[in-house]
Amino acid sequence: MTKQFAVPPVVFPSGGNPTVGGANVQQRRVPTPPFQPHRPSNSGIPFMSFDIGSATASTSSGPIYGGPIGGGGGSANFDDEEPLLDELGIHPDQIWRKTKSILNPFRVNPVVYQDSDLSGPILLYMSFCLFQLLAGKIQFGVILGWIVVSSIFLYVVFNMLAGRTGNLDLHTCTSVVGYSMLPVVILSALSLFLPQGGVVRLVIAAVFVIWATRASTGLAVSLADGGDEHRGLIAYACFLIYALFSLLVIF
Template sequence: MSYYQNNNFNPNGGFQNMNNQNNMSGFYQPSNQFSFPQGSMSFGNNPSGNQGNDSNGLGVEPDPLPRGILYAFSTKGYPHEPPLLEEIGINFDHIVTKTKLVLIPTFSQNVLSQEILNDSDLSGPLLFFLLFGLFLLMAGKVHFGYIYGVALFGTVSLHNLSKFMNSSQPSTSQSKLQFFNTASILGYCFLPLCFLSAIGIFISLNNTLGYVMGSFFVFWSTWSSSGFLNSLLQLHHARALIAYPLLIFYSVFALMAIFV
């Protein structure tokens, strides 16, 4: 309880209390004075330690989203809500980074971070396979079924082979290779073969020049993918060994682009 001193001065001497009913040794409690129980109000910190659903730490609930058909197509969301593409696992920064690393096949393994290696994004590989089939279609070759069939069979085979190579390395027991990691690496390194199929639209590849260009783009894809897998599996002096099955895998797609 808070008490206030009455400072009304009486000329006859002393101080006079204006409220005789609440007189307590010259002090009184005004009627408009409020007392709050301890813990009834909090500013910033909640004494009970339970913040509930407040988003700003002040005990204030966020405004609810408006309802209705028109607002269903709006871009308004709750504060600190992640974007939709990030929630479904599509990261444009990783897509651009991995594409640049494929386009520069002489990259150092130190450039590859563990976050990039463990990325299992398949949006880029699906786009590259679709472009490869579209360029072949523009050149008069319909091979969509063969493309996705060979890609699926080759990815499963190379993934199992990579797991066997990883299990033979005692120092890499901490790295766990997932199927989608292998599929993502093989799909991103498929990009050079899209250039080969695009060139086949304008000139015939069933000649010496086409064989040379096909060998070049296959070696490009093989070198890039072997670098990714070698860094992911942490293999020592085994890049040539893992590059051999990758060379066979990408050569099948080059044959689709060269021959009718």
């Protein structure tokens, strides 16, 4: 006679094998969709599913950025800041003193040129290009190329003549050539009112070239050592430089 026992069925998880021992059987969780905000039924725009009023209220409840710590309420103090021109290395008073010194061709003050800069020469170069443009001559590239060549030419000539005692660097040569361009700039401004050709135009150009030559020679000799005995040759080199620039004005 066979006796039958009531054995309950074994239930396995739907995701895989049963756990060891058959205890604590966990079923797989069904992923729930992400949170969806409540969309008002009266909204005519489908993508405007958030409440603008609540977002504005939440952002206006407090400041997002409270400023730097210990900054005095977040206010910047510009009293200790240097002027913008001083940070760029441009000193208008120094440029004016150097330019005014060139105006006197018989007594050029070399003391104000101890600190050589390029802001004044760039201003004179741009003025020269502007006056040439008013005369109908577009010569920006030519003037820029001649400026570079002239500075290198004066640097090489002076140091070859002075030898080991010559201490005139290229930066100072560029500054001297640039500030001494003031007579040529004045000549280019006067040439707008002078008749084309003629002996008068050549005589006026020669006067301004001698003016620029005297100023540049005095500055080059006084700013460096070993140039007093070669003043004539340095003056000849400077004369060639400014005569070349005056040809742009005359012709």
